[in-house]
Amino acid sequence: MPHLPQLRIPATYMRGGTSKGVFFKLDDLPAAARGPGAARDALLMRVIGSPDPYGKHTDGMGGATSSTSKCVIISRSSVPGHDVDYLYGQVAIDSAFVDWSGNCGNLSSAVGPFAIAQGLVDASRVPADGTCTVRIWQANIGKTIVAHVPMANGEVQETGDFELDGVAFPAAEIQLEFLDPSDDDAGDGAARGMFPTGAVVDTLEVPGVGRFEATMINAGIPTIFIDAAALGYSGTELQDAINEDKAALARFEAIRAHGAVRMGLIDDIAQAATRQHTPKVAFVAPPREHVTSSGKTIGTGDVDLLVRALSMGKLHHAMMGTASVAIATAASVPGTVVNRAAGGGARNAVVFGHPSGTLRVGAEAVERDGRWTVTRAIMSRSARVLMDGQVRVPAGTV
Known part of the structure; x- marks a missing residue:
């Protein structure tokens, strides 16, 4: 050779x-x-x-x-x-x-x-x-x-x-501003709007998983949000609880594939294998006291809600930045699964718990003629x- x-x-x-x-x-x-x-x-x-x-x-x-x-x-x-x-x-x-x-x-x-x-x-x-x-x-x-x-x-x-x-x-x-982050074309040129199905909450039925409510949003990155309790989770799970459970990972991938079809990102669930980065799947829950992966205790008053998100087929150790934009945006829109987990009402910022700790993200969402959009989202990173x-x-x- x-x-x-x-x-x-x-x-x-x-x-x-x-x-x-x-x-x-x-x-x-x-x-x-x-x-x-x-x-x-x-x-x-x-x-x-x-x-x-x-x-x-x-x-x-x-x-x-x-x-x-x-x-x-x-x-x-x-x-x-x-x-x-x-x-x-x-x-x-x-x-x-x-x-x-x-x-x-x-x-x-x-x-x-x-x-x-x-x-x-x-x-x-x-x-x-x-x-x-x-x-x-x-x-x-x-x-x-x-x-x-x-x-x-x-x-x-x-x-x-x-x-x-x-x-x-x-x-x-380093402060980041994501301007007009509602992902109207999701990167592939097809106009959809922030809520691609036209509703802030949909019923998603996935064979082998069940029937449950979901908020599907294009903001920061296309994301499918589900109530943790609907899937049998508390929202306090750490990586091993999900990533060591092959059956759970298969269920989340099935949810992702069916949600991608409903969002118009793919035409058939089989195409999900060639679009692994998007959409994301996340499950949310109201605050409760728990311990993070570093051993830090988070109290019920420290956050507005709890969020766990999967990326590339595994539970993320913290939170993706683009998913953080989606979380803040969905939290600011009354009636979404995320907004309900955060206690409802209007808000322009949210503090959420993730497996490694907490994060604060701001979002400015407005409704015009029955259509929601977000003008910008702000977060700090390093x-x-x-x-x-x-x-x-x-x-x-x-």
Whole structure:
């Protein structure tokens, strides 16, 4: 077998929120991988180490979880009024697949810092100290994100005292604004509206699972919300309670597939296998005292509701940023499953409990002519460069 040298591709390994991913500048990728298609997917899968039948990502940069099997491609923006275009790829772990159907809200917090450090933001707009505002075009779903990035001594400030449940160490706070996040086309060009079925609550019947109420929403990311009690859960579950239960995971996947059809995201439940990133499935419950994965006790008065969400077929260890937008949006609309779990009534912010702790997210939802929309959602995250240099893949990859 002939020897194949390794390609060396400039890359940065970053944490953003409760996720990690490999960040690239578009122009640094091999020419064949700069556009959509098999070459780009093959490159990103090899970088992450997928597909891995052992589920470990030993031969790649991935972390063998949905939160750590991610790649981001950044370029100067082609959209007026924006600094950079941000393209996100969710890499499957044990299959040869990259899902481009949605955004990663957690890694959105790392896009601004990466863009500034790589010189992709006009230098005249980058202060030596204070806050740099980076306007990001989220290319997967065609939405605007505004990142407010702290600066110190001419560089992105990464260290600080902002604590984020699900992240072990404090860092500098980055505020994100998701503008008009109701995902009217869900990334595929088909107009649907924030509630694609036209109702804030629907009855979903899934063979082998049952019949129950669900709120299906396109905001931040397409998400299916279900009352925890309807599925026999309390809303206080940690990862092992779900992820070690193969029958439960199969039920959630069936719910996701049938909900995706009802939302108009796919035409047939069999297509769900090729759209793993979206929609998400989450179950909600009113507050109750419980202990998080870190051993911290959350009291009934500490949160408005409890939420557990699945990503790429497993219960998430904390909460996806885009799902947080969906939670805040649904909580602000009277009558949704989420709003009811939070006690009902009007609200423009919500504090919810997740397996690692709590998170506060704000959303401004309005109803016009019987149609709900959300103008923006706001949350705080943090980000940090873990390593930069060159990632290597065998030359035959691309």
